Amino acid sequence: MNTQKTVRREAGTVEENALRLDREKAEQVVEALNVDLAATYVLYHQLRKHHWNVEGAEFNDLHEFLGDKAEEAEASADELAERVQALGGVPVSGPANLEEHAPVEFEGEDVYDIRTSLENDREMYGDVIETVREHVGLAEGLEDYATSELLRDVLEDLEDAAHEVDHYLEDDTLVLESAAQ
Template sequence: MSTQKTVRREAGTVEENALRLDQGKAEQIVEALNQDLAASYVLYHQLRKHHWNVEGAEFNDLHEFLGDRAEEAEDAADDIAERAQALGGIPVSGPAALAEHSHVDFEGEDVYDIRTSLENDREMYGDVIESVREHVALAEDLGDYATSELLRDVLEDLEDAAHEVDHYLEDDTLVLETATN
């Protein structure tokens, strides 16, 4: 634990920024970014969980795919956090704050079959996509075009990943089910 006796900046505050974005607008955008940051970390942890626990004939492909998507979610979280900080905000970071700010819920600690896991991922991707899309529009409306552009890049990666998950869930496969008697 830190021995520092004074808090330099209180969590949840937004100070003036060098980007010359009005503080009231920056506060709205930082709040939205913190929601997306928290959701990105929830998505990251769920994808990482599935990466660790995947089994079966398609293990190698899915293990790699889920690991790559988890890294993508973590990279997005880092970009979002750095933008929130540049706008004078304090990015949410602790487990309690992430849970409080996230609009998506982690599926839990239980391990499910890979199809169920991927269905849960697809659902979470959809929820995160909807939120990021709303925040792109918010940033545009408030004149923060750089945040809008950053979120557009994040949105494109999220949509690509959701589309790929959807492909994994199709019923066309080379793996044949065997009847057990």
């Protein structure tokens, strides 16, 4: 077994980048992207948890929906991490670091009824949306237009998902109340 350990890039640092974004600007963008990355992974894990635990008359639709939204979150996280790396930074990783950097909190290990779970998802989507929206402006102001565009795409997906969750929470349903009890 190879025991050689060479640190190629120290976490929390930003090197010069081939994108020619000034290092000071890149540091600010990397910090913002790592916050978004961490938030997206917390969202991913919560959606995946709900996907695994959903029950009831609408199981099929919700199971598929939550699985799709978790996959979308994972794909967004990958794009954010790759942008951090392209800017000369180190993408935040590991459960403790993700939790430390995330502006949102995972709801915990308990399993809730699906309405409560979806309400928690809607709340988390809203919090992540606010953070990403703020970072779109930051990137734009720092003349990092590619990051701004990436974040706009992520923001659009988050907003669409939040809107869809909101539809699931409406009170109009074909499921009779007596059957749901």
